[in-house]
Amino acid sequence: MRIAIIGIGAMGCLFGAKLSQVAEVTLVGHWPDQLAALREHGLRFIAPDGRSQTIPLNATDDPQAAAPADLALILVKSYQTPQAAETAQQVLSPKGMALTLQNGLGNLEQLTAVLGPHRANLGITSEGAALLEPGVVRHAGTGHTTIADARETAVRPDKIAELFASAGFATSLSSNVNGLVWGKLAVNAGINPLTAVLQVTNGFLAENATARELMILAAQEVALVAAAQNIVLPFADAAAQALAVAQATATNHSSMRQDLANGRATEIGAICGAVVAAGRRLGVPTPVNGVLQTAVQQAEQGIWPAAAPPVAILQQLLAQVAQAKTQSTDVTDDTDFSL
Ligand code: KPL
Numbered sequence: 001m002r003i004a005i006i007g008i009g010a011m012g013c014l015f016g017a018k019l020s021q022v023a024e025v026t027l028v029g030h031w032p033d034q035l036a037a038l039r040e041h042g043l044r045f046i047a048p049d050g051r052s053q054t055i056p057l058n059a060t061d062d063p064q065a066a067a068p069a070d071l072a073l074i075l076v077k078s079y080q081t082p083q084a085a086e087t088a089q090q091v092l093s094p095k096g097m098a099l100t101l102q103n104g105l106g107n108l109e110q111l112t113a114v115l116g117p118h119r120a121n122l123g124i125t126s127e128g129a130a131l132l133e134p135g136v137v138r139h140a141g142t143g144h145t146t147i148a149d150a151r152e153t154a155v156r157p158d159k160i161a162e163l164f165a166s167a168g169f170a171t172s173l174s175s176n177v178n179g180l181v182w183g184k185l186a187v188n189a190g191i192n193p194l195t196a197v198l199q200v201t202n203g204f205l206a207e208n209a210t211a212r213e214l215m216i217l218a219a220q221e222v223a224l225v226a227a228a229q230n231i232v233l234p235f236a237d238a239a240a241q242a243l244a245v246a247q248a249t250a251t252n253h254s255s256m257r258q259d260l261a262n263g264r265a266t267e268i269g270a271i272c273g274a275v276v277a278a279g280r281r282l283g284v285p286t287p288v289n290g291v292l293q294t295a296v297q298q299a300e301q302g303i304w305p306a307a308a309p310p311v312a313i314l315q316q317l318l319a320q321v322a323q324a325k326t327q328s329t330d331v332t333d334d335t336d337f338s339l
Contacts, residue, residue: 001163004066004091006084007075008034008059010129010258011101013137015073017045017055018167026058026066028087035059037135046138068093071155074111077259078104078270085114092119097154101125101145103188103255104270105181119154122177123147124184126245127169128252141249142170146180149173176234182226183233183241188271190219190242192256193292196266197299198310199257203250206243210314214321215242217288222275228282260299268296287324291317
């Protein structure tokens with residue numbers, strides 16, 4: 001199978017490294033330092049056990065060089081999906097298909113709008129990866145990947161699952177597409193914004209009582225918004241699931257923490273922002289997601305006091321949540337987070 005991986009960040013490199021052992025893979029992206037490092041030295045891949053190897057990878061900024069692909073794996077940030085859909089259109093063969101494994105709401109819809117319903121599909125993954133420097137990726141935590149198996153698609157989901165499994169990714173299929181997306185959203189809303197504003201590992205959220213409480217509340221809000229749409233999550237208890245993922249990925253730096261630390265825009269809009277918007281539409285209060293959304297947005301703008309210790313930030317967040325609850329509305333963007 002010819003695979004184009006659209007996105008050359010940590011997850012693109014992780015999937016590229018492993019899939020290139022079983023398929024013909026080309027990474028497509030625009031980050032000059034990363035492209036130069038991959039072309040000159042290949043990818044230095046550090047396995048979860050710390051062992052490192054160099055893997056040659058095809059990397060290009062020219063979609064034509066990856067065409068004609070049978071599968072375009074979409075691993076860009078959620079706010080880059082519209083451009084990634086256009087790139088997928090260029091790299092895919094007429095019978096090829098795009099598969100998003102991104103975080104957040106709305107990615108499949110954006111791919112479908114460009115490629116059509118049979119040429120776009122969705123999965124979720126809890127694999128963790130961190131880019132240590134251009135050309136160096138660490139497989140930070142082994143996770144599980146699930147691919148939607150709900151409708152006719154150009155490339156059969158079981159074929160993709162088989163390929164992923166042969167590359168070493170534990171993979172299964174599920175016909176509950178909305179459940180998959182909202183389940184992942186609950187975990188991401190619980191873990192990503194808190195680890196980003198506190199600049200802590202995922203494991204800190206399991207260990208610190210206040211952080212754990214906020215993580216659980218954020219995940220539970222997502223579950224309530226999903227339930228209001230009759231979406232059945234793939235697990236019974238969103239709080240337990242967020243906690244379990246935080247523990248299983250304890251040493252990971254979440255993608256949002258990495259984005260914020262590296263001065264990149266985060267996916268907060270497609271995660272907490274999407275939850276708040278859906279909650280508003282459905283009449284489900286989402287004060288915790290609202291507070292976390294504002295906190296991350298302010299951190300992106302440099303308003304957040306980056307040097308403040310996690311405990312002080314947590315107290316501030318708790319106070320904001322209490323205030324948002326008494327107002328029984330979501331906090332607005334002018335919430336003052338200064339300590
Ligand atoms: O999806 C993740 C992310 O970092 O974006 C989790 C599962 C939280 C792993 O860190």
